[in-house]
Amino acid sequence: MDIHVDHRTEYTYSEPNKHSIQYIRLTPTSGPGQQVREWTIDAPAELTAWQDGFGNIVHTLVMAEDHDTMSLQVNGIVSTANMDGILPYDGSIEGAGFLIQPTALTKPSEAVRDLVLATKGARPAASLDFLHDLLREITDRVTYIPGETDVDTTAAQALEAGRGVCQDHAHIFAACARLAGLPARYVSGYLCATEDGDQQQASHAWAEALVPDLGWVAFDPANGVSPHEGYLRVAVGRDYADTAPVRGLRTGPGEERMAVRVAVLDAAIVQQ
Numbered sequence: 369m370d371i372h373v374d375h376r377t378e379y380t381y382s383e384p385n386k387h388s389i390q391y392i393r394l395t396p397t398s399g400p401g402q403q404v405r406e407w408t409i410d411a412p413a414e415l416t417a418w419q420d421g422f423g424n425i426v427h428t429l430v431m432a433e434d435h436d437t438m439s440l441q442v443n444g445i446v447s448t449a450n451m452d453g454i455l456p457y458d459g460s461i462e463g464a465g466f467l468i469q470p471t472a473l474t475k476p477s478e479a480v481r482d483l484v485l486a487t488k489g490a491r492p493a494a495s496l497d498f499l500h501d502l503l504r505e506i507t508d509r510v511t512y513i514p515g516e517t518d519v520d521t522t523a524a525q526a527l528e529a530g531r532g533v534c535q536d537h538a539h540i541f542a543a544c545a546r547l548a549g550l551p552a553r554y555v556s557g558y559l560c561a562t563e564d565g566d567q568q569q570a571s572h573a574w575a576e577a578l579v580p581d582l583g584w585v586a587f588d589p590a591n592g593v594s595p596h597e598g599y600l601r602v603a604v605g606r607d608y609a610d611t612a613p614v615r616g617l618r619t620g621p622g623e624e625r626m627a628v629r630v631a632v633l634d635a636a637i638v639q640q
Contacts, residue, residue: 369597370405370635371560375442375571376628377614383622384434390616393556393603394442395425401451402600407444422553422610424603429616436622440614445635446600453594455576455584464578466606467551473607474543477524483509484544493548494579499587506540507592519608534573535608537589541575542607551578553604555586556611558632560598570628571602571613600632 375394392415398404409415412435415427431438457464470476476484487505491498506527513531523543526536538554545552552575559572574588574595586595603611618624 369448369560371446371448371558371598371600372631372633372635373442373444373446373558373600374629374631375558375613376630377440378627379438380625380627381436381618381620381622382625383620384436385431385438385618385620385622386434387620388429388431388435388438388616388618390429390438390614391612392427392429392440392614393420393424393611394440394613395427396444396446396557396600396602397423397425399601400455401449401597403447405445405447407446408442410439410441410443412438420610422604424605424611448597448600450597453586453596454582455586457578457583461551461578461580464551467553467578468546468549469606470543470546471607471609472522473520473609474523474539474546476543476547477528479527480524480540480543480547483527483540484547487544488548493545493550496579496582496585498548499545499577499579499585502541502544503587503589503594504592506537506544506589510537510540510589512537512590519612533570534588534590538573538575539607541577541587541589545575545577552576553584554607554611555601555604556608556613557602558600558630559588559591560600560632560634570630572599573608573611574599576604 511531517532523539526532542552576584605611
């Protein structure tokens, strides 16, 4: 399927900023299951492109003059194919061993340990049955409620509260998979809207576990499914901090406000 993305982010400041530097991870790469056909980022200053250690495309934006707004607009089309939630991996489990280590956002708690033990039972951690059961358990235990968490909420906090958003679901899944001994990574991207064209308020997130002799297997606990051709991958990392769409520093005394509008649609609908 061809997915059309229109993602707009606007920052406004109560007092002018003197200097801003932003790292933008909003550009997908072509690979198994997706091919980028068109992609542009409109920004208020020149962008410098580079690639981080995870292979993500990053753009650096520097604004060295006073400014009280900053706007970014992403527009593009990506062709996707159904991979049954599986991406090939030609490396070794040991080579991805650093993705077993917890991060500040995925540090396990007793509740996370109990969830793994209750789900895993006597099965091996690499069992797909275990991972699918883990998906369902997280979906059932953590209700999707926007506004209850933020980018600093940990997996343990969201699990204890029993509510959160896709970011929290992905962090919990990664924390559990890692605790069970499987490398796991956080994926940021987009989920195509239904045919009625409902707009999303943000980008999407899910998780992947590395299963021996199979590859990276994707799971979306926020929706209780394995990702399909309606999912568009943008960046991967250990957690949200590695994949944040826009992250940076600014110099200025004022308060910052952000407004985001995301429309992700089947390109056939957009062209009608």
